[in-house]
Amino acid sequence: MSADHAVASHDAHVTSTGLSNVKVGMWLFLGSECLLFGGLISTYMLYRGRVGTGPTPMQVFDIPFTSVSSFVLLMSSLTMVLGVSAAHKGDDRNTYLWVAVTALLGATFVGGQVYEFTAFYNEGMGFSTSLFTSSFYVLTGFHGVHVTVGIIMLMSTLGIMKRSKVPGSKSETVEMLGLYWHFVDIVWIIIFTLIYLIPV
Amino acid sequence: MSTDTTTHTEEHGMSNAGYIKIALILAAITALEVSTYYVDFGRLFMPALMIMMVVKFIMVVSYFMHLKFDNKMFTWIFYAGLILAIGVYCVALATFHFFS
Numbered sequence: 354m355s356a357d358h359a360v361a362s363h364d365a366h367v368t369s370t371g372l373s374n375v376k377v378g379m380w381l382f383l384g385s386e387c388l389l390f391g392g393l394i395s396t397y398m399l400y401r402g403r404v405g406t407g408p409t410p411m412q413v414f415d416i417p418f419t420s421v422s423s424f425v426l427l428m429s430s431l432t433m434v435l436g437v438s439a440a441h442k443g444d445d446r447n448t449y450l451w452v453a454v455t456a457l458l459g460a461t462f463v464g465g466q467v468y469e470f471t472a473f474y475n476e477g478m479g480f481s482t483s484l485f486t487s488s489f490y491v492l493t494g495f496h497g498v499h500v501t502v503g504i505i506m507l508m509s510t511l512g513i514m515k516r517s518k519v520p521g522s523k524s525e526t527v528e529m530l531g532l533y534w535h536f537v538d539i540v541w542i543i544i545f546t547l548i549y550l551i552p553v
Numbered sequence: 554m555s556t557d558t559t560t561h562t563e564e565h566g567m568s569n570a571g572y573i574k575i576a577l578i579l580a581a582i583t584a585l586e587v588s589t590y591y592v593d594f595g596r597l598f599m600p601a602l603m604i605m606m607v608v609k610f611i612m613v614v615s616y617f618m619h620l621k622f623d624n625k626m627f628t629w630i631f632y633a634g635l636i637l638a639i640g641v642y643c644v645a646l647a648t649f650h651f652f653s
Binding site: 370372376377380381383384385386387388390391392394395398399416420423424427428430431433434435438531532535536538539542543545546547550551 | 566569572573575576579580583586587589590599602603605606609610613614616617618624626627630631633634635637638639641642645646649651
């Protein structure tokens, strides 16, 4: 047994379920997030045809651009899982690398969303232009905020790891970060299909 | 040593090559999804998009989030929230005659 595994066994807490409380808490949080995004997606589906005098979704959406953004976020899930894998192996160097790349890809996605919102606004699609625009900005904005929070957590974790040399036994921290990041990715998988690809 | 490696794989899922394969499959499905915007799939358009979305969702949750390899309790917790959300909002949308 390696030193990291020995530390991991030593640090493991005994719980009544035999499962990590942190992990159970994270999955409960993600389950509740399904309700949050479910509400926002349902609201959008209900109002997407209510464009009033404003532009319709098909007039403003830039599918090639959003497809590239989606691909970037999808690949950030790969880099995140590689970071989690490295953390489990106690490979600090690769953990730093993949977590940093994930944050970079996340920032690219958020940058793309800011560009997209700016382009939409310039085309006359303000927040209160119609029920469609309001529900669209709230849904995609909430997702963007989640990605931004994820980037902040990734960068904070990197900083903490650098300062306190988080060993393999603390890999659960990176794993929880990974669960949150992948959740943000699966929400975008749904948004991309239902909001961008299905015409009104 | 080999026992340690086996235990590690069981606890934490796949090898890095496995993750890259999953990512390539996800990228290919995404490309196919985008192609539905440009190519006329006729009556298959909506079912194909829905199936591809669900497949991508399940692949990320199962492999990247390790639900396939982790304790089944986590699967129950997450899918309970998801199914509750789908149920609640389908009923809510039905009250607005969204599906009519």
